[in-house]
Amino acid sequence: xxxxxxxxDAVLVGFGWTGAIIAQELTEAGLNVLALERGSxxxxxxxxxxxxxxxxxxxxxRKATFEEPERQTLTFRxxxxxxxxxxxxxxxxxxxxxxxxxxxxxxxxxxxYLPTDxxxxxxxxxxxxxxxxxxxxxxxxxxxxxxxxxxHYDTWEYLCGISGKAGNLGGAIQPGGNPFEGPRQRxxxxxxxxxxxxxxxFDEAARSIGLHPFPCPAANTSRPYKNPLGVxxxxxxxxxxxxxxxxxxxxxxxxxxxxxxxxxxxxxFQCKAGANVTRVNLDSTxxxxxxxxxxxAQGREFEQPADLxxxxxxxxxxxxxMLLSGIGTPYDAxxxxxxxxxxxAYQATxxxxxxxxxxxxPFMGAGALGQVVDDFNGDNFDHGPHGFIGGAYISMWSTxxxxxxxxxxxxGTPAWGAQWKSAMHENYLRSPSMQVHGSVMSYRGNCLxxxxxxxxxxxxxxxRLTFDFHxxxxxxxxxxxxxxxxxxxxxxxxxxxxxxERKGHYGIVEYQTTHNTGGAxxxxxxxxxxxxxxxxxxxxxxxFVMGASxxxxxxxxxxxxxxxxxxxxxxxxxxxx
Amino acid sequence: xxxxxxxxxxRDFLAATAAGVSACACQGVPREVAxxxxxxxxxxDAPLFFSADERRFIVAACSRLIPKDELGPxxxxxxVPDFIDRQLAGPYGQARTWYMHGPWEKGTAxxxxxLKSTPxxxxxxxxxxxxxxxxxxxxxxxAQINPQDQDExxxxxxxxxGIDLPNVPGNAFxxxxxxxxxxxxxxxxxxxxxxxxxxxxxxxxxxxxxxYVEQIEQYGTPYTLPPVGLLGRxxxxxxxx
Ligand SMILES: Cc1cc2nc3c(=O)[nH]c(=O)nc-3n(C[C@H](O)[C@H](O)[C@H](O)COP(=O)(O)OP(=O)(O)OC[C@H]3O[C@@H](n4cnc5c(N)ncnc54)[C@H](O)[C@@H]3O)c2cc1C
Ligand code: SF4
Numbered sequence: 001x002x003x004x005x006x007x008x009d010a011v012l013v014g015f016g017w018t019g020a021i022i023a024q025e026l027t028e029a030g031l032n033v034l035a036l037e038r039g040s041x042x043x044x045x046x047x048x049x050x051x052x053x054x055x056x057x058x059x060x061x062r063k064a065t066f067e068e069p070e071r072q073t074l075t076f077r078x079x080x081x082x083x084x085x086x087x088x089x090x091x092x093x094x095x096x097x098x099x100x101x102x103x104x105x106x107x108x109x110x111x112x113y114l115p116t117d118x119x120x121x122x123x124x125x126x127x128x129x130x131x132x133x134x135x136x137x138x139x140x141x142x143x144x145x146x147x148x149x150x151x152h153y154d155t156w157e158y159l160c161g162i163s164g165k166a167g168n169l170g171g172a173i174q175p176g177g178n179p180f181e182g183p184r185q186r187x188x189x190x191x192x193x194x195x196x197x198x199x200x201x202f203d204e205a206a207r208s209i210g211l212h213p214f215p216c217p218a219a220n221t222s223r224p225y226k227n228p229l230g231v232x233x234x235x236x237x238x239x240x241x242x243x244x245x246x247x248x249x250x251x252x253x254x255x256x257x258x259x260x261x262x263x264x265x266x267x268x269f270q271c272k273a274g275a276n277v278t279r280v281n282l283d284s285t286x287x288x289x290x291x292x293x294x295x296x297a298q299g300r301e302f303e304q305p306a307d308l309x310x311x312x313x314x315x316x317x318x319x320x321x322m323l324l325s326g327i328g329t330p331y332d333a334x335x336x337x338x339x340x341x342x343x344x345a346y347q348a349t350x351x352x353x354x355x356x357x358x359x360x361x362p363f364m365g366a367g368a369l370g371q372v373v374d375d376f377n378g379d380n381f382d383h384g385p386h387g388f389i390g391g392a393y394i395s396m397w398s399t400x401x402x403x404x405x406x407x408x409x410x411x412g413t414p415a416w417g418a419q420w421k422s423a424m425h426e427n428y429l430r431s432p433s434m435q436v437h438g439s440v441m442s443y444r445g446n447c448l449x450x451x452x453x454x455x456x457x458x459x460x461x462x463x464r465l466t467f468d469f470h471x472x473x474x475x476x477x478x479x480x481x482x483x484x485x486x487x488x489x490x491x492x493x494x495x496x497x498x499x500x501e502r503k504g505h506y507g508i509v510e511y512q513t514t515h516n517t518g519g520a521x522x523x524x525x526x527x528x529x530x531x532x533x534x535x536x537x538x539x540x541x542x543x544f545v546m547g548a549s550x551x552x553x554x555x556x557x558x559x560x561x562x563x564x565x566x567x568x569x570x571x572x573x574x575x576x577x
Numbered sequence: 578x579x580x581x582x583x584x585x586x587x588r589d590f591l592a593a594t595a596a597g598v599s600a601c602a603c604q605g606v607p608r609e610v611a612x613x614x615x616x617x618x619x620x621x622d623a624p625l626f627f628s629a630d631e632r633r634f635i636v637a638a639c640s641r642l643i644p645k646d647e648l649g650p651x652x653x654x655x656x657v658p659d660f661i662d663r664q665l666a667g668p669y670g671q672a673r674t675w676y677m678h679g680p681w682e683k684g685t686a687x688x689x690x691x692l693k694s695t696p697x698x699x700x701x702x703x704x705x706x707x708x709x710x711x712x713x714x715x716x717x718x719x720a721q722i723n724p725q726d727q728d729e730x731x732x733x734x735x736x737x738x739g740i741d742l743p744n745v746p747g748n749a750f751x752x753x754x755x756x757x758x759x760x761x762x763x764x765x766x767x768x769x770x771x772x773x774x775x776x777x778x779x780x781x782x783x784x785x786x787x788x789y790v791e792q793i794e795q796y797g798t799p800y801t802l803p804p805v806g807l808l809g810r811x812x813x814x815x816x817x818x
Binding site: 051062069083240358363404415416417421422425453505506507508 | 641669676680755758760765777786787794796799
């Protein structure tokens with residue numbers, strides 16, 4: 001029997017990036033807020049201290065800070081006519097667990113979507129005609145515009161102390177920035193990070209073939225910075241143990257390094273760690289939530305009443321909880337009816353490794369240190385001759401040179417033996433990798449629902465993921481990866497390159513990105529979406545659902561800049577309600 | 578084959594740690610001894626998981642996967658068999674964080690690992706099967722056949738359907754063995770492999786040095802400070818014999 005606890009104004013499920021923002025905003029509005037986090041409490045010191053955090057085996061290979069499939073995982077299949085099987089080990093993506101969520105171990109590659117990304121269906125039809133979109137592609141316009149989100153992007157970027165160079169200030173294109181970006185109201189709070197050797201070589205090569213390289217906007221601070229909440233961040237030291245690790249230097253924007261020092265001091269806020277929410281409880285009408293049920297580390301069950309329930313559990317877990325709790329109509333791929341679980345999308349990625357004559361010291365880097373071109377992203381180029389939509393940015397990253405997982409060897413190198421050994425010796429210091437980071441549209445058959453067979457540690461059905469890449473994405477990746485090869489060929493002082501294309505079926509094994517989107521998408525009517533433009537459930541009005549679960553499809557950018565902006569946008573709406 | 582055993586006294590260990598502190602102080606970061614999953618005072622070659630036969634197999638396989646040559650020590654000299662032994666005895670070997678509930682089905686390549694075996698079980702079954710296979714084909718266990726034949730066996734295991742073993746897919750085992758060997762060669766020496774920073778010296782990785790503000794824009798310039806590990810300059814997981 002669940003123990004019933006005293007009510008709070010708002011209960012948050014999950015305490016990562018979106019949870020921290022919502023908690024800060026709702027407590028400012030005078031609400032009593034309780035965050036329930038399934039993982040443990042963590043802070044910069046001692047948990048990310050450089051005395052132990054720079055351990056590739058423990059954190060990146062054995063994945064010590066991520067979700068443990070043993071407790072919770074999902075099942076996966078490429079299409080509805082296969083049997084989904086459990087993801088037994090982590091692979092393709094790495095959901096976070098513990099206070100700070102994946103905000104602790106993200107890279108900090110911080111993007112805004114293009115203005116046209118928000119109106120992809122109508123924009124495509126206007127520019128290329130009604131026939132351009134494949135029949136089974138279910139992309140939708142966002143019910144809000146770039147201009148609506150701009151002030152919130154700004155708030156997020158100043159919170160995080162993003163290091164970058166504006167490319168478009170109020171419509172005026174700025175040298176050194178991304179000329180394709182939407183207009184921004186002011187410069188980034190911090191100048192770009194230092195440039196690595198690989199960045200410089202990429203910059204020169206891209207420029208020489210007429211492209212427009214710029215530094216990736218980074219949530220790694222290029223200088224000491226105090227954010228608008230008064231929280232002090234330190235200068236990034238380019239330690240190269242950034243993504244997949246916590247930052248011990250207060251330089252990577254995370255809930256811990258930007259919000260928690262202020263939030264944790266408030267009497268109106270409480271966080272319970274080790275509290276795994278298993279249900280959102282609804283009243284007898286099914287139209288109002290009464291609170292949530294959670295299980296603590298000892299297996300005890302509690303009922304936490306609340307006036308407002310905000311799901312901040314990461315896109316996949318938000319959808320899982322909605323399905324388990326009966327919030328909204330589950331999506332059925334066979335009929336195309338229902339909304340919860342609809343339009344799951346992901347990211348399509350490929351790589352081109354470059355082999356230089358000179359050393360580039362790859363171990364010096366930061367999670368978002370890289371030079372990028374955006375010429376082939378979104379609708380920044382004419383898609384007419386190509387027949388696909390969407391695109392990708394091409395980046396030369398210097399995120400680190402961790403020896404086990406970040407070494408690149410020429411095509412045809414054996415995987416073991418004396419030749420492997422000498423190739424490691426020759427290439428490790430000389431080989432950075434370019435990434436092609438592409439959009440994924442949504443399709444009728446790509447979706448989330450509950451698995452009929454497999455269960456988690458609480459006895460609940462696992463989430464079931466049905467997903468594959470479609471010809472539109474594979475064609476787009478082929479085109480953009482060839483553009484990355486153009487850059488590799490233009491690079492000076494390189495012995496060669498290795499193209500690692502995105503081909504064939506999506507697989508759950510190889511790490512790609514933790515950019516899972518959709519499943520609880522926003523829209524302008526209950527018929528086409530699970531939540532309204534303010535991320536409020538159409539069906540249960542006191543439930544809000546934060547995060548990339550709201551995206552109707554995925555653009556060619558990392559999601560979190562837009563997740564942050566959207567969370568502030570929704571918080572504004574909840575506050576002024 | 579003999580495996581060099583690190584024999585350090587307690588005093589050596591403290592000195593090594595102190596060297597680590599001062600090495601890092603010049604980088605502007607105080608470095609203390611890290612909290613470890615493994616006890617400090619321990620012999621890295623203590624047999625925790627492998628039987629004597631299994632260990633012979635692993636030593637032989639490691640010496641082919643990353644051989645000792647003119648570029649420097651191979652996997653065996655770097656302590657990789659010790660590393661794998663400890664990994665298999667611990668949570669990784671038991672698949673502690675993996676989802677290990679049925680029903681069990683073969684699945685597609687895209688669906689990933691669907692074997693009922695933990696890594697420790699997979700090693701045990703595969704080593705026995707491979708030794709049986711070698712006895713039939715070469716009249717001796719894997720560790721006793723000549724290096725060319727060992728390479729032939731490993732090369733066949735590397736292929737998807739190269740050798741049909743009775744109890745486990747040979748290719749799944751090979752993938753895991755190669756992955757663990759590379760891990761042992763290139764992870765922090767405190768785990769028992771990468772002894773004397775053999776792997777890091779081979780490639781030029783200076784270890785977790787933490788601060789490159791001064792160096793990052795010195796393009797083309799080699800980084801000359803010697804490798805450090807999380808326990809400092811001494812490249813072994815430690816200590817008392
Ligand atoms: C290795 C890595 C690199 C990344 N790099 C980038 C990048 O460079 N740029 C970018 O834009 N994005 C990046 N991301 C993605 C980014 O981290 C996420 O978009 C962001 O953290 C999402 O915020 P969130 O609040 O939705 O989820 P999270 O920050 O993950 O927080 C969700 C929290 O909810 C908790 N939770 C889940 N279920 C429950 C439950 N039932 N009960 C209680 N608590 C629960 C989880 O434990 C977690 O702490 C990266 C992610 C990873 C893993
Ligand atoms: S690279 Fe910079 S931001 Fe990233 S962990 Fe290291 S010091 Fe922190």
